[in-house]
Amino acid sequence: MLDRRAFGLLCLSVAAVLALHASHLPIWLTGVLALLIALRWLQQRRGGHVPTLLRLGLLVVLLTAVIATYGTLFGRAPGAAFAVGLLVLKLLESQRPRDARAAVLFAAFLLMSSLLFNQSLPMTLLAATALLPLLATLTALQPAPGADARRVLWSAPALLLAAALPAALLGFVLVPRLSTPLWGAPADTAARTGVGDTMTPGEYTQLLVDDSPAFRVGFDGPVPPRAERYFRGVVMEHFDGRTWSTSGSGQLGPAVELMRPTAPALHYVVTLEPTRRHLLFALDTPLDAPAGATLTRARTLLRAKAVDARLRYGVWSAPERILEPVLTPAARRLNLQLPAGFDPRARALAARWRTRFGRDDAAIVQAALRMFHDDGFSYTLAPPPLGRNSVDDFLFDTRAGFCEHYASAFTFLMRAAGIPARVIGGYQGGFHNRLGHYLLVRQSDAHAWSEVWLPNAGWTRVDPTAAVRPDRISLGAGAADAGSGAWYQVDWLRGLRNRIDIVNRLWDQAVIGFNALRQRGLLTRFGDGGDWRSLAGLLAGSTGVLMAIGLALALYERPRGDALTRGFARLQRRLEHCGLPRYAGEGPRDYLLRASRRLDAADAAQLLELAAAYLRLRYGALHPADETVHNWIHGVTKFRPHPVVQSDAIS
Numbered sequence: 001m002l003d004r005r006a007f008g009l010l011c012l013s014v015a016a017v018l019a020l021h022a023s024h025l026p027i028w029l030t031g032v033l034a035l036l037i038a039l040r041w042l043q044q045r046r047g048g049h050v051p052t053l054l055r056l057g058l059l060v061v062l063l064t065a066v067i068a069t070y071g072t073l074f075g076r077a078p079g080a081a082f083a084v085g086l087l088v089l090k091l092l093e094s095q096r097p098r099d100a101r102a103a104v105l106f107a108a109f110l111l112m113s114s115l116l117f118n119q120s121l122p123m124t125l126l127a128a129t130a131l132l133p134l135l136a137t138l139t140a141l142q143p144a145p146g147a148d149a150r151r152v153l154w155s156a157p158a159l160l161l162a163a164a165l166p167a168a169l170l171g172f173v174l175v176p177r178l179s180t181p182l183w184g185a186p187a188d189t190a191a192r193t194g195v196g197d198t199m200t201p202g203e204y205t206q207l208l209v210d211d212s213p214a215f216r217v218g219f220d221g222p223v224p225p226r227a228e229r230y231f232r233g234v235v236m237e238h239f240d241g242r243t244w245s246t247s248g249s250g251q252l253g254p255a256v257e258l259m260r261p262t263a264p265a266l267h268y269v270v271t272l273e274p275t276r277r278h279l280l281f282a283l284d285t286p287l288d289a290p291a292g293a294t295l296t297r298a299r300t301l302l303r304a305k306a307v308d309a310r311l312r313y314g315v316w317s318a319p320e321r322i323l324e325p326v327l328t329p330a331a332r333r334l335n336l337q338l339p340a341g342f343d344p345r346a347r348a349l350a351a352r353w354r355t356r357f358g359r360d361d362a363a364i365v366q367a368a369l370r371m372f373h374d375d376g377f378s379y380t381l382a383p384p385p386l387g388r389n390s391v392d393d394f395l396f397d398t399r400a401g402f403c404e405h406y407a408s409a410f411t412f413l414m415r416a417a418g419i420p421a422r423v424i425g426g427y428q429g430g431f432h433n434r435l436g437h438y439l440l441v442r443q444s445d446a447h448a449w450s451e452v453w454l455p456n457a458g459w460t461r462v463d464p465t466a467a468v469r470p471d472r473i474s475l476g477a478g479a480a481d482a483g484s485g486a487w488y489q490v491d492w493l494r495g496l497r498n499r500i501d502i503v504n505r506l507w508d509q510a511v512i513g514f515n516a517l518r519q520r521g522l523l524t525r526f527g528d529g530g531d532w533r534s535l536a537g538l539l540a541g542s543t544g545v546l547m548a549i550g551l552a553l554a555l556y557e558r559p560r561g562d563a564l565t566r567g568f569a570r571l572q573r574r575l576e577h578c579g580l581p582r583y584a585g586e587g588p589r590d591y592l593l594r595a596s597r598r599l600d601a602a603d604a605a606q607l608l609e610l611a612a613a614y615l616r617l618r619y620g621a622l623h624p625a626d627e628t629v630h631n632w633i634h635g636v637t638k639f640r641p642h643p644v645v646q647s648d649a650i651s
Contacts, residue, residue, distance in 0.1 A: 009137040010100050011041045014091050016130040017107045020114040021084050033088045040091055050092040083110055097141045104134050121507040132157045174539040195233045195425050195446055200243045201404040210443035215272040217439040223432050230284040233426035235298035237334050241342040244423045263320035272311045278303050283317040323459040335420035343391040350416030361419050361454055368413050369467040379469035403465045407448040410464040420453035436502040567633040578643045603641040
């Protein structure tokens, strides 16, 4: 049967696995499994067991719940949820060491599977740390009576992890890299957080409070000022009264002749995080498309394959340009389209502007911006809900919102006034990491703005949010919103995360991005071709060397005494420091008795107690308990005698 210590460590191991998977498990499932672990731990301490029928019933409930939640049992997320549940149920039947060893092996597999969801440096370190209770459980199952619990929990597992590091590094460098994994599973088709190809005012809220990286940009030259960092992602030209979306004509391409740069182009490299979407992001406005992508008429980049893994691509962009100087009739009709029967008050306001300013489109644009700036509009990430006439409700009633609300309302007003306009979705801003020489753009930098078509200027960027809160452009969404959570307002914490990101970037480049091409390049520097035969030879030879070193260390024993001998030597040094050396041929009992006569009463009593305990341990037991020896050594460590002033005389 499992003792309390071994079972407690096993519960800790299962809890560590559950904690690592909690981020992608349903909250209710994580809570139920954590409760089962706690109840099983309490039950084992009272000597009970879980009936077989109850375990079978819980298995059926787990299977039904996973299928009801995910719709299938296959795939990364449902498979992980089911496997973690099985591990917890395995804990319910663990009574013997054999059960515990099987649970530990299964837990180690699930620790590895957590890296399928997140391979960042923090997650990797957490997974490695979670190995400690697993190794401690295995160590506690070994027959070692009287072993110190702290040594079992920390020293032995830490030593095993340290010994495994050389082999792990060797395998990382020399094991051949595969283009696809050895196993296959249905892809996780759920879209990740990010800018999509539709926009309904209010839906960007989750993005604006998400501090995870969206992409990183490395510029060949100076980084553009923050006010010019508009990263174009999607152009939305169709409006149904509630939602803006892309149009078929906007996806046509190529159309290079429709743009004329008016300033030198910029070149940069984007490292895009996985999005499960086809959109690529480029500094407004891209001149070309990277390999595997298409440049649309609306100057957006679409990739044929969804971005399922971190993607690196280079782009040339024109910071100043004339885009589509001549608007075709079809494009004009598309960008003046408005749904019938929606937002009559906004239409009436636009009509009054047209009557007042005549054919001066630029004056109408400025009138709308002045309204946003002067008429009591506010920027908030928690705006009031809008009704059927969402633009009217926003402009004349709530007057509170963020970039989506302002871009949508402004574009509607321009179209109602007869000015072609469209909504652009992407990112704005970013943190310039000077140490790493790159721009970090987070999901919280997601933004929406407008483009209006003006004669002789073509499509011109207009950001109505900047008219309401200029600090949204200079500082970011969280800093501009006085109503967002305090955690988001702590500038030093956000700055610290931005600076620490350089570690994550180095991890991504050196570890996550270590593919077959980089492996061959690394080995070529050492005169190796990098083919599989060479890798197999190097791996076999290096493994043999490591095994020989490990065997030599295991067989080598340093000539040292046991713990009691080392403890007595420490006690003798303490007494010699006080002027009480040990005479040649003097036994430990006589030496300690003589030394006690030269100390004050308190120190003498403590020394006599240590002497009696030492004699019992050394001469009264063949194999004293490790815990008793440890306690005696701890007493020696605490013993601090005062120096002896009187001369010592032989009694």
